[in-house]
Amino acid sequence: MPRFQEVLLLVGQLNYTWTNTESLLIYLIAGLAKVDKETAIVIFLTLNTTRARIELVERLAKMAGTPVECRRQVLEIASQLTRQGKLRNKYSHCIYSFDETGTHASTQLMRIFDSKDAIKYGKVEELDDSEMKRISASIQAISAINKDIWRVVESNSFPH
Template identity: 35%
Template structure:
């Protein structure tokens, strides 16, 4: 007998037959994941306008700079460094730092659901996620953490989506403040 470390192959016919009974729950989970992803993407994209203002350039040039940096971390690092040399108002600088900090917190949740394997039971219900990260402890190295897709987790997703919505509104409120701060004194609005 050959031993394997692979999980058992799902019974795809049985899953297909029983999946309609769990469709509502699966749809709810997939809708939450979709909301997480689209809300996060919209928020990340708004940082193009922060970059545009900090660089005192046009939207296309800011988008080109933004897209050239291939990670969110690199994009936000550039924004934070530009802010340090550009923003003279400490309150405004703190506002930007707080927005970025809150965005990074939501990024962890988005990444958790964007970079995992979804585990389903025999009825096709999503029961757990399996992280794609390697977890290293003092004495071992193992494949990522498994977490249940229970009500607590779903409520956490809803909370994160609400947090992302608030971040989106806060970025929109921040943009004109930043723009006004960096306008030459002769053209700044009161």
């Protein structure tokens, strides 16, 4: 399979897995805030960034009424989501380049890096076998987070 197709498949899987897992924050919000699922959906959709949603879940978990073990599990999940979100964001917000055969691929980051007296932008990185394995590993990690969220929801009898 040409690298072009591999990249599209992996990035598609990464985004699907991420979106599916991020939506599970609704159940953590419902349980931690002690609201019904519909209210949690409104809260989730009102917060328009992943970071805001994760921060809300973290803050709710840190509240005094949250059992210690639940707090520990939710904060670990939030930490893992934040880590995996960095790679997902990179591949969701970059520009892709492929050679004419579709076998060589690279990304160009669409981010400005400020230094004391200059700016840099458009960092180019190779999408080599190592990076493809890193994306695959992230997909697996996000899938594991998904299962962890469901365990917390079930073990704490959160609405779902």
